[in-house]
Amino acid sequence: MAKFNVGDQVMVYITNLRDLPQLMKVTRVGRKYVYVAVNDNSVEHGFDIKTGQEAGHKYGYPNTVYTMDEWREEERDRSVKSKLLHKHSISPSRGNWRQSTDVLEKVLAVLDAELTE
Numbered sequence: 001m002a003k004f005n006v007g008d009q010v011m012v013y014i015t016n017l018r019d020l021p022q023l024m025k026v027t028r029v030g031r032k033y034v035y036v037a038v039n040d041n042s043v044e045h046g047f048d049i050k051t052g053q054e055a056g057h058k059y060g061y062p063n064t065v066y067t068m069d070e071w072r073e074e075e076r077d078r079s080v081k082s083k084l085l086h087k088h089s090i091s092p093s094r095g096n097w098r099q100s101t102d103v104l105e106k107v108l109a110v111l112d113a114e115l116t117e
Contacts, residue, residue, distance in 0.1 A: 002049065002052065002066075002067045002070060003067070004026050004029050004034040004049065004067065005026060005029065006026050006027065006028065006029060007025065007026060008025070008026045008067070008068075009023060009024070009025060009026075009068060010023075010024055010025070010026055010034075010036055010065050010066060010067060010068065010071075011023060011024075011065070011066045011068065011071040012024050012036060012045070012047075012063055012064070012065050012066075013063060013064045013065075013066065013074075014063050015060065015061040015062070015063055016060075016063075021071070022038070024036040024037060024038055024045075024065075025037060025038075025039070025040075027040075027044055028044070029049075030049075031049075032048065032049060033046040033047060033048060033049060033055055034046070034047050034049050034065065035047075036065060045063070047063075047064070047065040052064045052065050052066060052070075073101070076101055077101045077104075080101055080104045080105050080108055081093050081104065083108055084104065084107070084108055084111075087108075087111070087112070087115070088108075088111050090111075092104055
């Protein structure tokens with residue numbers, strides 16, 4: 001479970017805006033939900049603290065909130081998977097790949113070394 005505090009900057013991955021992340025600020029923290037807004041005058045959006053997914057979402061992919069540390073880790077993971085796909089035609093996002101980002105980085109390093117030889 002992520003630790004949220006009022007005033008923290010968080011990244012919200014908004015799926016209906018072509019998967020664009022948006023920087024927001026935590027406005028309230030409850031027992032079940034964390035509330036974020038773009039600024040003090042904008043509408044709050046509630047997210048489940050345990051899952052990070054938008055509260056009340058029913059259809060499609062829900063928006064997701066990340067702490068800045070979680071976001072950096074998510075970006076690192078996406079970067080490694082993107083390099084594996086585009087450089088080596090390996091898609092760890094599909095199928096039965098359950099390796100951590102650290103393991104995938106090692107696989108990428110081995111494959112990149114073979115390319116340079």
